[in-house]
Each structure stands twice: as C-alpha cells, then as structure tokens.
C-alpha cells in the first residue's frame with residue numbers, strides 16, 4: 001500500500017520527536033490519556049442528545065496494557081473514535097488550530113526544539129519520543145468500518161481498513177530499545193506506569209484501568225504468598241478541589257495535603273477558591289502549621305501545582321505565588337490554560353497573571369480573617385512565617401505594603417502580647433504623635449532599655465522588635481496611616497516640653513567644652529555627646545543619628561559579605577542631666593581631666609552594654625573599672 005507523506009510541518013515536528021532530546025519524555029502518556037479522555041467526553045456529550053449512543057456513563061474507560069515481550073504499550077478508549085478522514089487529518093497534520101510557523105528552521109537547534117515541544121499541541125506526536133512504530137486502530141461512532149493508521153516515523157504513514165468490533169480507539173506503541181542514556185523499558189513497567197498516571201492524570205474523569213499483578217498472602221496462610229492479577233483503577237478521578245466543599249471532611253484535606261506535600265503535620269488552614277468570569281479557576285491552598293526545614297534557605301522551592309482541567313501541567317509554578325506568601329502549598333486548576341503551554345509562555349500569560357493576582361488576594365484576605373477569628377492560630381502562623389511577611393514589606397521598596405502591613409504583629413509593652421499596627425494606633429493617646437518602637441535581642445532586654453522606660457513612663461506604648469528584619473521593614477513602611485514610626489533609641493525622640501527643651505539647650509551649650517572633652521576621650525566610635533532630660537533613673541544611654549540605628553548596624557555586620565556590612569551607625573552618648581553623675585562630670589572637668597577621661601570611657605562602655613552592643617575594648621574597660629575601685 002502506498003505510503004502517504006506527512007504535511008511538511010508535521011514531518012519536521014515528527015523528526016524532532018523521533019530524535020528528541022526533550023527530557024520529559026514521559027509526558028507522552030499524559031498526552032495520549034488526555035486525548036482519550038477528550039474522545040470519551042465527546043461521545044458522552046453526544047449521548048445526552050443522541051439515542052444511538054448506548055454506552056452508560058459507567059461504561060467508559062481508558063485501558064492500558066503492557067506487554068514486555070513484544071515491547072508494546074497499548075492505550076484503549078471507548079470514546080468517539082475517528083473516521084478514515086479524521087485519522088488522516090488529525091494524525092497526518094499537526095496544530096490545525098494554532099499557527100505553526102517555522103520561521104527559523106529549528107532543525108538541529110536543540111534549544112528551540114524544546115521550546116516548540118512546549119509551545120504547541122504536539123500531543124499525539126510525543127508518542128514518537130518513546131516509540132518507533134505506532135499503530136492506531138479506530139472506529140468512529142456511527143461508522144460500520146474501522147481503520148488502521150500506522151507509522152514508523154517521519155517517512156510517512158499508511159491507512160487501511162481493519163477489523164474492530166466496538167467504537168473507540170486503540171493506540172499501540174512499540175517501545176524503543178533502551179539506549180545508553182534512555183531506559184525506554186521503564187514504559188513497559190507496571191509500577192512505573194502506575195506512577196506516571198498518578199502524577200499526571202490522577203484526576204481524569206474516567207477510570208484508567210490496567211491489569212496488575214500483586215503479591216499477597218494466600219488466603220488462610222500466614223507466610224505463603226501468591227501473585228494475583230487484578231483489574232486496577234489507577235486514577236482517583238474526582239479531584240478533591242472539584243468536590244463540593246460540604247462533601248469534603250477535614251481528614252480528607254489533611255490526608256491529601258500530607259501525601260501531596262510530604263508534611264506530617266496537619267495544615268493550619270485550608271483555603272478553597274473558585275472563580276468564574278474573567279478567569280476560570282479553582283484553587284486548593286494550605287497554610288502549613290510549621291516552616292519546612294529548608295524554608296529560610298535557598299533550597300526551598302516556592303510555587304503551586306498547576307493543573308489544566310484536572311491534568312497536571314506544572315509541579316512548581318512559581319509565578320502563582322508572590323515571595324511573601326511562598327509558604328503556601330497547594331494547587332490551581334484552570335480550564336483557561338492549554339495543556340501544552342510552556343514555561344516561557346506561562347510567564348507572559350495574562351490568564352496566569354490574573355489567577356496569581358486573585359490567589360494573592362485570597363490568601364491575604366483569609367489570613368486577615370484568621371487574625372480576627374482565631375488569634376491564637378494566627379499567632380502560631382505568625383511565629384512560623386511572620387518573618388517572610390516582613391521581608392515582603394522590605395523587598396521591592398515597600399511596594400506591597402498595602403497587602404501586608406495589617407498582617408504584621410509585634411510584641412509590645414501593652415500586656416507584653418502581640419499587637420497589630422491597627423490595635424496600636426487605636427490605643428494611641430491624643431498627644432502621641434508617633435508609633436514608638438525599640439529593637440534588641442529579646443523582649444526582656446528591650447523593655448529594660450533606658451529610653452523604653454522613659455517612653456513608657458510618658459504613658460506611651462512601645463513596639464518591641466526582636467527580629468533582624470523588623471527595623472528594616474518599618475523603615476520601608478515609614479508610616480502607618482498618618483503616623484510615623486519612631487525608634488526610641490534614635491536621637492530625634494521628642495518627648496520633652498518646650499520649656500524642658502529650652503533649658504536642656506542652654507545646659508548643652510554651656511557644657512560644650514565638657515561634652516567635647518568626653519567625646520575626645522572616648523574616641524573614634526562616638527559621633528556626639530549630649531545631656532538629656534528624658535531618662536528616668538539611668539545615668540546614660542546610647543542613641544543614634546541618621547537613618548541607621550545601632551541595632552541595624554549590628555544586623556548588617558552579621559553578614560560580612562554584605563556591601564553594607566561596614567556602614568556604621570552615628571552613635572550619640574546621652575547623659576542624664578538629672579543624674580548625680582552629671583554634676584560629678586562637671587566637677588571633674590574643672591579639677592581632674594585625666595579621671596574624667598577614664599569616667600567617660602566607662603560611661604560609654606556601660607551605655608553600649610545597656611543598648612545590647614558589645615564593648616570594643618573589654619580589657620581596657622575592665623582595667624579602668626578596677627582602677628576606679630581601688631582609688
């Protein structure tokens with residue numbers, strides 16, 4: 001019989017498939033199963049209005065048969081089948097719907113080959129990646145005759161009549177011999193095929209069946225095994241996210257989550273979303289109850305699984321999740337996306353962007369709901385992932401603050417609990433102009449800072465920032481509503497009355513020489529020395545001028561590779577003007593400048609320690625203190 005030639009483009013594509021270097025050869029099975037499922041869909045829909053279709057819904061199936069001896073994998077469906085013309089047109093030509101334009105001849109250009117596999121509906125042809133001889137036998141619904149389409153690759157195909165007593169299609173793939181790099185025999189292995197069906201086609205609506213051999217204990221025996229052949233349905237068919245929310249139990253969600261995302265704990269929250277209209281998709285999302293061990297490392301791969309009408313098309317679709325919600329696990333299933341869309345194209349896909357936007361909104365609103373409905377749970381969530389939200393504020397120059405700022409929690413001087421910014425502001429006194437915060441290693445240490453004591457004494461609440469990222473995030477926020485943030489350890493803390501300010505100004509001016517002497521004595525690290533009136537009992541404290549606080553300097557210096565690692569905060573030593581030490585210093589300035597120099601160093605060292613900074617010259621300070629003790 002005369003061989004027919006493939007259309008030019010098809011031939012090129014076929015060539016690429018035959019010699020494919022595409023790494024995901026296994027997707028051929030997904031493609032063929034999806035075709036079979038579409039064919040069944042067509043017949044099923046026809047049956048709704050056409051009495052000549054006698055199959056009932058439960059009769060439909062897709063069947064896989066493996067034969068190691070003849071090296072064949074057979075896929076059989078009882079869908080609509082194809083007429084002779086359809087076999088020729090559908091399998092002889094590719095991409096009837098899309099424009100398949102080989103502008104640059106992609107032959108021998110490996111990279112482009114991969115792109116093309118990803119970009120077009122190559123479906124059926126992908127079978128040539130794993131087989132060198134394909135036979136398709138099909139009988140269309142309503143037709144008396146069946147036809148066999150057969151091809152051994154790019155040199156053409158034949159179509160001839162054949163015997164087939166039921167409607168549907170049988171595709172037989174003669175699997176290639178194993179090569180040095182490819183083990184094609186895997187596609188004849190029951191276990192492997194079962195895994196591929198589970199991975200890519202678990203939610204195909206019709207049963208995908210295969211006769212499987214299973215070993216089990218002989219009935220009535222305790223140690224004798226037998227091998228039994230069973231007709232097994234490989235796919236679970238109805239995706240959890242397609243079921244009515246009211247029909248799914250907590251346990252089902254938990255099992256699904258644990259199996260799919262390899263977590264042993266129960267998820268903290270399950271989120272379901274269904275959108276119809278501009279974009280059609282469903283999502284099933286989980287907030288884990290703890291961060292995975294590699295969450296804050298480079299290994300962690302964010303992303304949601306992406307399905308197209310129940311068929312998995314991507315395992316980790318990064319574009320579906322912003323970094324600040326990277327902890328969310330789950331999946332999106334959309335009927336708007338084509339099965340064969342490539343990664344490169346997805347990035348620019350408008351549908352996908354719209355979905356991502358909607359998913360982000362949903363996550364934000366669910367977290368916000370959780371914050372009010374179950375604060376305890378929310379705090380647990382926040383302990384695990386709060387840092388990520390704060391990084392989200394810091395990154396991209398605060399672009400996402402509107403989504404994130406109300407999700408933040410900070411410890412505060414108010415009952416020592418976590419508070420939101422909204423709660424803080426709602427408690428602000430009328431005369432309070434700013435949102436006060438202080439940072440340090442722990443709540444305990446921060447609460448003992450001289451400046452914190454004094455702000456609290458004024459009746460104001462202070463946020464306690466204990467994580468590295470905190471202050472950077474607040475600096476990026478700058479304000480919450482109308483209110484500015486103010487670091488109580490920063491020089492511009494403004495709590496004094498006009499009168500107090502005036503008298504302090506005079507005090508500082510008249511003691512200028514003394515203060516300069518102290519600064520000189522301490523040396524390089526210090527930017528300025530001043531008297532302050534706002535400390536309660538402490539003799540001195542450390543504050544800073546400019547954008548970088550002492551704590552931020554500490555954080556930056558932890559990472560020596562960081563460009564900013566050597567930037568120093570401009571430290572100011574503030575001495576309590578109402579403390580007896582102030583008088584002592586003044587007296588020494590008149591009588592004994594050497595001792596004053598020693599006192600200055602000790603005072604500065606104390607202030608550093610109280611602020612949670614280390615002393616740069618501990619041996620010298622220790623000696624000085626001893627010196628003062630014995631004299």
Ligand code: ADP
Pocket residue numbers: 031035036039077079080081082090091094121122123124125169
């Ligand atoms: P696509 O599925 O993207 O259209 P394919 O090359 O996979 O491209 O398939 C081409 C066409 O062949 C399908 O659109 C369908 O009409 C037909 N076809 C493929 N497999 C089957 C099948 N099992 N039963 C009926 N028709 C099929």
